[in-house]
Amino acid sequence: MTARGRYIALEGFDGSGKSTQAELLATHLDAAGTREPGGTPLGASLREALLHSSPDHAPAPRTEALLFAADRSQHIATVVAPALEAGRDVVTDRSYGSTLAYQGYGRGLALDELRSLIDYASRRPAGASTELPEIILPDVVVLLDVPLVDADRRVHHLDRVGGEQMSLLEDAAAIDPDALQPSGDGPDRLEGEALQFALRVWRSYAELCDAEPDRWVRVDGTGSPADVSARVIEAVATHPAMAD
Ligand code: TYD
Numbered sequence: 001m002t003a004r005g006r007y008i009a010l011e012g013f014d015g016s017g018k019s020t021q022a023e024l025l026a027t028h029l030d031a032a033g034t035r036e037p038g039g040t041p042l043g044a045s046l047r048e049a050l051l052h053s054s055p056d057h058a059p060a061p062r063t064e065a066l067l068f069a070a071d072r073s074q075h076i077a078t079v080v081a082p083a084l085e086a087g088r089d090v091v092t093d094r095s096y097g098s099t100l101a102y103q104g105y106g107r108g109l110a111l112d113e114l115r116s117l118i119d120y121a122s123r124r125p126a127g128a129s130t131e132l133p134e135i136i137l138p139d140v141v142v143l144l145d146v147p148l149v150d151a152d153r154r155v156h157h158l159d160r161v162g163g164e165q166m167s168l169l170e171d172a173a174a175i176d177p178d179a180l181q182p183s184g185d186g187p188d189r190l191e192g193e194a195l196q197f198a199l200r201v202w203r204s205y206a207e208l209c210d211a212e213p214d215r216w217v218r219v220d221g222t223g224s225p226a227d228v229s230a231r232v233i234e235a236v237a238t239h240p241a242m243a244d
Contacts, residue, residue, distance in 0.1 A: 003087060004084045004129070005083060006139050006242055008029075008031070008090065008139065008142065009091075009142070010091070010092070010141075010144060011094060011097040011101075011142065011205065012146065012151075012205060012221060015151035015153070015155035016144040016145075017221055017228060019093050020225050021225070022035070024225065024229040025091050025233065029089050031089035031091045032090045034090060034091070035092055036072055036092060040075055040078050042071075061103065061108070062109065064107070065103040068099050069121040073120075076136050081124060081128045081132055092138070095141065096138075097205070100114055101204045101208060105201055105203070106200050106201040118137075119135050123136070137215070141209075141217070142217055142219055142235060143205055143206075143208075143219065144219055145218050147172065147222070152169060172202060175199060177200045180192065219232050
């Protein structure tokens with residue numbers, strides 16, 4: 001019987017270069033490359049609803065968590081589990097860590113409830129080989145560690161944040177997001193909230209990594225894509241979950 005494939009996730013803040021690195025790693029391993037949200041046809045519709053809804057119709061936090069969970073459940077049942085079962089490695093651009101970081105730390109939903117939701121969404125589908133674990137979580141999670149200010153240079157989420165606040169990003173690790181009190185109304189308040197959200201999510205990744213040292217590995221994401229890719233490949237190759 002073919003040994004099951006290995007399941008590897010790339011995680012990190014928006015603009016950390018994950019998508020490029022996920023592709024390079026998938027090519028290197030000759031693995032199936034995929035992503036969340038949007039790794040399946042149904043997931044593509046969910047992705048559209050999640051990422052492109054007008055601000056007036058944005059999903060409420062728990063709705064958002066459920067939609068990401070629905071995307072994940074479909075992804076695991078129809079893409080990830082069949083590939084692993086066939087002995088193929090799978091590399092995904094984002095996984096459950098994004099739910100904990102964005103919906104948990106970012107939106108403030110309870111982490112234990114999100115973990116239950118993640119487990120529910122990640123259950124081995126009915127009929128799949130019992131060689132697969134009952135809950136299909138990535139065997140390895142690579143956190144691409146990039147300073148917030150560098151990540152933001154790539155995605156520009158915070159472009160409209162004022163100069164004084166923007167300078168805070170330079171020293172993001174030293175800022176307590178809860179101490180930032182977005183004030184005023186309208187655009188200023190929204191920008192303050194966007195900054196607070198970004199700081200919460202960005203900081204949470206280090207915590208998530210430290211909380212699961214057997215699964216997560218932190219890789220320096222600064223430098224050229226080729227340099228970062230060499231580090232990612234080395235980190236995955238030497239990860240205990242990749243042995244045997
Ligand atoms: P995407 O365009 O794929 O961003 P990136 O290139 O940075 O990965 O959009 C994915 C967005 O969805 C990203 O902002 C993170 C968010 N997300 C969550 O909030 N929760 C989740 O569970 C997942 C998988 C993604």
